[in-house]
Amino acid sequence: MAEDILPCDIDRAVEPFGLVIFGASGDLARRKLIPSLYNLYLRDALPERFFIVGAARTVYNDTSYRDVVRDSIGSDRGGKVDEFLKHIFYQDIVYDQYDSYTSLKRKLSALSRRYRTGGNLLFYFAVPPSLSGLIIEAVGKKGLNRGRGWVRLVMEKPFGSNLEDARRLNRTVHAYFKEESIFRIDHYLGKETVQDILLFRFANSIFEPLWNRNYIDHVQITAAETIGVGSRAGYYDSTGILRDMFQNHLIQLLSIIALEPPAVFEPKRIREEKVKVFRSLRRVSKDEIPEVSVFGQYKSGRVNGEVLPGYRDEKGIDPNSVTPTFAAIRVFIDNWRWQGVPFYLRSGKRLKRRVTEVSVHFHDLPHSIFGPEIGSVIEPNVLVFRIQPEESIELRFQSKLPGTRLCVREVKMAFSYRGEQEMGLPDAYERVLLDCMRGDHMLFVGQEGVELAWEFFMPFIEFLDGGGAGKSVRFYSPGTWGPRAADGFIRRDGRAWWVK
CATH class of the missing domain: 3.40.50.720 (NAD(P)-binding Rossmann-like Domain)
Structure with missing residues (x-):
């Protein structure tokens, strides 16, 4: 070595x-x-x-x-x-x-x-x-x-504004450009930690055997922002959180966590495995949407002594808008590896802190041999891929506290990219721009992947656009983790949000 x-x-x-x-x-x-x-x-x-x-x-x-x-x-x-x-x-x-x-x-x-x-x-x-x-x-x-x-x-992104629009845009593009000349960008895929998920899974033999329903209880993907819509008000009010974050960034992160190992590490093979994940997503009917999702919109409030406007108070926003700025959705993948494992996707604006991370939560112990004398609950292991603001990977596990008694504590092994290079890490846009110049499709989304992602989220979008938003969008205060219903949503499954 x-x-x-x-x-x-x-x-x-x-x-x-x-x-x-x-x-x-x-x-x-x-x-x-x-x-x-x-x-x-x-x-x-x-x-x-x-x-x-x-x-x-x-x-x-x-x-x-x-x-x-x-x-x-x-x-x-x-x-x-x-x-x-x-x-x-x-x-x-x-x-x-x-x-x-x-x-x-x-x-x-x-x-x-x-x-x-x-x-x-x-x-x-x-x-x-x-x-x-x-x-x-x-x-x-x-x-x-x-x-x-x-x-x-x-x-x-977003590539189109709905499934039919994406298909129409693909037809227009293909009239003048071949697929190999098209780069549908998702800058999240250019972040170091996102790329490292694949290396972590397939270059380390100790983790991939555990990467399935037998050992993993659930997965959480959170992308939280502290800012409001700002100068993007006009764009955002016609887009909303699902088109802005879920149909692209979050579903791409999910696919990288869930995909099967390709035969070789090549752009075409990675795309094929991601498409298989999208095909396996459990479709949701409009009637089921209130059971598998929560939507919210930030209202005015005070954060760190500063009074912040509500979404409806932002310049360029309809004062009666019901466009969601927060969503939490439970997703299942119906295949052999992930059957029964829920993926919880959550994103919003004006939340408590800026953070994007994927947390993989392993099952509880089937049986504890220690009994009540250890003095605390043994928590399940958690593997965290932190994408921003500080790109890092950490593994949470249990260890004994020093001393004569048998006391347990949670500790973590952590790796951070901070200080890795003299100029700092390349920005995600730097990486994807360079790959476009080089003609490398590894970090880009293909036609079928785009259309399948739209297909999955269309029932949610149609539910909101068809009047469901007025009944389902709940207000939340800035500087919080969204509407209270989001906590109840995951608590009903016997779980809690990792990022809090």
Whole structure:
């Protein structure tokens, strides 16, 4: 065994390319994409020859958009902002006018020659789902999907707004792009701990034999945020918590926990196993939804001395909105490995703390040999994959307290990624952006996976959109863990929320 840890930094094998960001003046581009691209530049992960073109309805020129990019990056960490900005350009565009794409095509041709990128192009759709199909049609009809090099398409979640919309969008995309050129992004899959779940399961022989209904009692997946909807109010009120978090992030985490071992560690094989999980999800009828779920919406309240507005008080929100900002759902997977094991999914805004983690709860002891003299209850073992804010893995187990009496305590073995690299861990967007540039589909969702995920959640969405929200959405105070009904929901099964 090697004594030293081998370096495992970012793969820098990226060909020259051009990147077009549709929606470049929006929140996602400014908060996530631009800082992540600059971080990749600082890590020397980008090739020498590349260019980035921002495209949006907002009117900028190259110079004024570079000011936007500079503001998005913030402090000149690394001292290379001016150097990076030389690769930044802008083209204002009217999404439903084809002439705009003619101007964009001319700009891309000139920049491709200037930077000698060989025609390699990456289109990033940082736009609402309602605009995606429109832009794809225009890109295809103007021939921007064809070039001397590779042309790839990156699409943000949610992919469509419901099952039929997702199918329609897939048909539109496939009219101009092959499946291998499409990258449906879920940035949660770019987080180190999420990727490590697969390594943890399949590279350690002590855990995989226990990874089934015989040893695991239940699994909890929580994604909690302390913030409200903020500037995303318009988007969020037409989306809600199920489309924003469950249909993508949470169901993807579930699939990684539950999938069968593939024959080889390849993107296609991983996708196939995830699809098998989605097919095995126990379907829920609309009549069953109140029994397997809880929905909530945050109200106004005080947190740490600050008065926070309720969801209905947020700018741009209908004062009578019943859009849920919290949900808890119990899910079953009807296959040999997981039969009878509940998966509890929970997510919400304005909750007590920001945390995303998966906790795997093992069965109670079948029989305790110790009796009452140990002085405490022996708790079941828990394995925790903490995805944010501090990426880590920990195993909870029982141990004896030092002393002459037989006293038991819960202890943990923990591993944290903190301090692993000098520059810190790559952000999830850094990882998925780089994989798009390299053409690696490992962390991306395929057509069938997207449609099956929508298919599973459609009864819930139809229940809420069809009037069920008015009866089922309960108010909760900010800084709590959601409506009280969520605690009763899991308590009825004889269990309790791990994250609290």
